Amino acid sequence: MLERYYHELLNFIARSTGCREKAQDVVQESYARVLASHGNTPPAQPRALLYTTARNLLIDQHRQQQRHPEHALNDTELPAAPACEPERTVAAQQSLARLLDIVAGLPPRCRQAFVLYKFDGLSTADIARQMGISVNMVEKHIINGMLACKKGMAGQDTP
Incomplete structure (x- = not known):
């Protein structure tokens, strides 16, 4: 049931982050957390739960980068696009x-x-x-x- 929202969520997160690879990581982690917390029981509002989880992951990543700016970038990453504001x-x-x-x-x-x-x-x-x-x-x-x-x-x- 959750698979039906994958591409929709991926496109939304990619627009929010400006980076498709980062979006894939966030969406994968969102699915993992939702599945881990609900097991075989489908959530009442799966779409809303996935979007909320993904948004919270983005917020957590942003906070982590704010706390440890020296770890925010590695050699292959560029600063976030303006879409991340x-x-x-x-x-x-x-x-x-x-x-x-x-x-x-x-x-x-x-x-x-x-x-x-x-x-x-x-x-x-x-x-x-x-x-x-x-x-x-x-x-x-x-x-x-x-x-x-x-x-x-x-x-x-x-x-």
Whole structure:
């Protein structure tokens, strides 16, 4: 069940850190901690738990670097990208929360097609087979979902 959020979480953390390798480490550690704490029992909110765990790991790493700045960089690392600044991280988290709210507000069939396409990476043909609808209808659902996201995200910038 948790595997379905891997790529989504990895992309989010990579945008937050500016480094895909660091993001992979954080996501792997997040999964390890969630699985260790819950064992075979799936958590009630697996996605939220994974995001919270990953965010807390980033905070812990940042604090560690603040306490021991001499260990923050090794010979192969560069300073963190501006995307690691706390203000940008918070803004990215707020944007993600807004985007997820928009997706949650889509009509059920539109949301299903959009999530399968954008988050799960399925092709329109695979989605059409899974949902029992035409490829054309899948494409319409995806377009409607993207338009709703674009419209909703554009509206967040205005006070």
